[in-house]
Amino acid sequence: MRWNLVLGVSLLSSLKVHGLIRFGCSQLVTERFDPLVTPGKVSPHVHQVVGGNAFNLTMDPANDLQALSTCTTCRFKEDKSNYWTATLYFKHPNGSFIRVNQMANHNTGPGLQSGGMTIYYFQPTGKFSIFPKGFRMTVGNAQRRSGSSKPANGPERSLSFRCFGSDPYNMGDGTPGSGSTDSFDLPKQPCAGGIRSNIYFPTCWDGKNTDSPDHQSHVAAPAGGPMAAGCPSTHPVVIPQLFMEIVWDTRPFNDKALWPKDGSQPFVFSMGDPYGFGQHADYVFGWEGDSLKRAMDQCTSGTGIPWDCKALTLQDVDTMNQCRQPVKVEEPVEAQWLPQLPGCNPIQSGPSPATVVSNCAAASTTLTFAPSPTVAPVVVTPPWTVCNANGNGAGGIEPNCNAYPGPTTAKGFEATPAPTVTPL
Known part of the structure; x- marks a missing residue:
């Protein structure tokens, strides 16, 4: 099989990084919670969340997430x-x-994770610091509704999309945000293999504050944009490059008969954004003890394969998929057709920033009784394989399907055709 190694070993030196860890995280919950932007209140729009099950409506920076998460x-x-x-x-x-x-x-196998995303931590070259306890940050602006499809190199290149074609083993050319199939708004044409969100967080910190009122001012991106070297004097401390990839299975919706007749595209983010310029992400640090520092110090092979990082402990994909959190806002948000976006999120096309709807009649409180466990999300079989049944391949970055000793009910090396949309 042919792989285009977008983030392979050969690129590490040019990206000003020393090595990386790369791993999948399954879906924990999907609901209108955002403990950073709207702590203690139901969020205006829906988020998909991964990670530890201490996630909550309010997350005090003093909380020890590793102790609270089971x-x-x-x-x-x-x-x-x-x-x-x-x-x-x-x-x-x-x-x-x-x-x-x-x-x-x-390359996230063995096993197929249920939804979720792929997380990267790149070790910078030279001196850097690990995120301290209580650290959190965001990137992007949910209200943004305008921008350039191909902005100049710089911090604005932190959020982009990649349109996957019909060849499932061609991951695209160039680093995310710079490839020929990348854009900074949602692709305007059907993507045979789905759409991937590419999200870079800032890599420069003021060295003092673990948060700021806007959750962004205490960090900054290098002037040269994602993966570049050199921090401004206001934010002199280098931190690991946190990078996310989310692969949206848009394949069921590629029939052009389902697309708008005006030439626009049919996808919209949960905050009523029909362009994708409002793409955003949040991060709350919760690594156990010095585990992330150990990984940054020791896991420098450049493959990104989890079991090449002996400093950390692996778990099988079934265990990942079984860690779920009950939904606490009583409203449907997924797995069925909805007459409108959850919350009060009419599509706002801009170009002016979107505004929050006042006097919203949507659910604004959490359940007062013990909620039922979240139904497991659909485990989608992607058009590509997630591991190599014959051992590590593709220059060492394709995981061995038999490398992890543990249950993997869906090994993930059998690709299936794209599903179809059930007519309404």
């Missing part, structure tokens, strides 16, 4: 952090919406 949806047991983004919906020509499922990324 499980994590991530491949490494030590990572009790939480990562979340807005969710993507498909708008049917009749005006109804359905959540777009997520699927396992390339």
Whole structure:
């Protein structure tokens, strides 16, 4: 099979990094919670969340997430952090919406994770610091509704999309955000293999504050953009490059008969963003003890394969998928057609920033009784294999399907055709 090694070993030196760890995290919960932006209140829009099950409506920085979490949806047991983004919906020509499922990324096996995302931590070259306890940050602006499809190199290149074609083993050319099939708004044409969100967090810290009122001012991106070297004097401390990939299974919606007749595309983020310029993500640090530092110091092979990182403890994909959190806001948000986006999120096309709807009649309180466990999300079989049944391949970055001793009910090396949309 042919692989385009977008983030392979050969690129590490040019990206100003020393090595990396790369791992999948299954879906923990999907609901209108955002403990950073709207602590203690139901969020205006839906997020999909991965990581430790201490995620909550309010997350005090003094809380010890590793002690409060009893499980994590991530491949490494030590990572009790939480990562979340807005969710993507498909708008049917009749005006109804359905959540777009997520699927396992390339090289994330053995086993197929249920939804979720892929997390990277790149070790910078030279001196750097690990995130301290209580650290959190966000990237992006949910209200943004305008921008350039191909912005100049710089911090604005932190959020992008990659349109996968019909060849499931061609991951695209160039680093995320710079490839020929990348854009900074949602692709305007059907993507045969789905759409991947690429999200870089800032790598420069002021060295003092673990948070800031806007959750962004205490960090900064290098002037040269993601993966570049050199921090501004206001934020002199280098931190690991945190990078997320979310693969949206848009394949069921590629029939052009389902697309708008005006030439626009049919996908919309949960905050009513029809362009994707409002793509955003949140991070709350929750690694156990010095585990992330050990990984950054010791796991420098450059493959990114989890079991090449002996400093950390692995868990099988079934254990990842079984770590789920009950939904606490009583409303449907996925797995069915909806007459409108959850919350009060009419599509706002801009170009002015979106505004929050006042006097919203949507659910604004959490359940007062013990909620039922979340139904397991659909485990989507992607068009590519997630591991190599014959051993490590593709220059050492393709995991061996038999490398992990443990249950993997869906090994993930049998690709299946794209599903179809059930007519309304």
